[in-house]
Amino acid sequence: MVLVTLPGQEWVDAVGPVPGLELGVWDLSEPHPRAKEVRVVVPPYLGAGPRLPVLSTLPDLDLVQLLTAGYDGVPDLLPPGARLANAAGVHDASTAELAVALTLASLRDVPDFVVAQREHRWLPTTMHPALADKRVLVVGYGSIGRAIAARLTPFEVTVTAVASRARAGDELVRSVHGVDELPDLLPQHDVVILIVPLSEVTAGLVDDAFLAAMPDGSLLVNVARGGVVDTDALVRHARAGRIRAALDVTDPEPLPEDHPLWDLPGVLITPHVGGASSAFTPRATRLLREQLGAYAAGLPLRNLVHP
Incomplete structure (x- = not known):
């Protein structure tokens, strides 16, 4: 099973089981106890910026799926070989x-x-x-x-x-x-x-x-x-x-x-609230279901922005 981390239990429940993937909870606030097993990370939507450097501690990280459309500075924080996808369309x-x-x-x-x-x-x-x-x-x-x-x-x-x-x-x-x-x-x-x-x-x-x-x-x-x-x-x-x-x-x-x-x-x-509305969660959930399903099946992924 491929280990995928989501930012909260509510996201695990919303996305639901994905065949071939183990969905776990990690908000990036502390090093992951199974760092060597993590392959896919979905960082939190809000407040993730200061926590993103911990991604460099994941030696076999393959994909980071952001919940934001913007990704400036994030590629510099990824370990070699890791891919990055943004949330184009969600917002x-x-x-x-x-x-x-x-x-x-x-x-x-x-x-x-x-x-x-x-x-x-x-x-x-x-x-x-x-x-x-x-x-x-x-x-x-x-x-x-x-x-x-x-x-x-x-x-x-x-x-x-x-x-x-x-x-x-x-x-x-x-x-x-x-x-x-x-x-x-x-x-x-x-x-x-x-x-x-x-x-x-x-x-x-x-x-x-x-x-x-x-x-x-x-x-x-x-x-x-x-x-x-x-x-x-x-x-x-x-x-x-x-x-x-x-x-x-x-x-x-x-x-x-x-x-x-x-x-x-x-x-x-206004205080940077463009994407923060009730429209966010259902659209983000649909993206994660589709993206993780494609990942598990070895199909092309959406919204890849790096490398």
């Missing part, structure tokens, strides 16, 4: 929902209404920006980017998609633009939604020049990774009243309590 619904929610909340000034409610103040009726008729640029057109575009379309918006390179479109967009076209695209859009992975190419992608190319009063929504945005540049543009921002991720993260982003007008912050 599409949750993250896309939050991207749209942040966009709507920011445009319609919902944070101001929340503050007024706490203070028992009835604000005067004024006109607020609508999502309808906006030109929305989705930067990163993988599975989550497509899920965002699909949810935006009924709001009567114009959606433009950007990926690492130009390619043909799909049922949602006529074509997908390359990232090299951003300087021409940014001035033409009212909302920019970021959903790119963090890599050497995308780190600091949203710099001073990127923000300067966005129209005055436009909205930046980041549901990607904090490091995609140059925080200092964003602070300057937001403080000047040029750019609004709705951020589920920040750099640094967690955001220190004295950071200027907290108090800037037009900035809405």
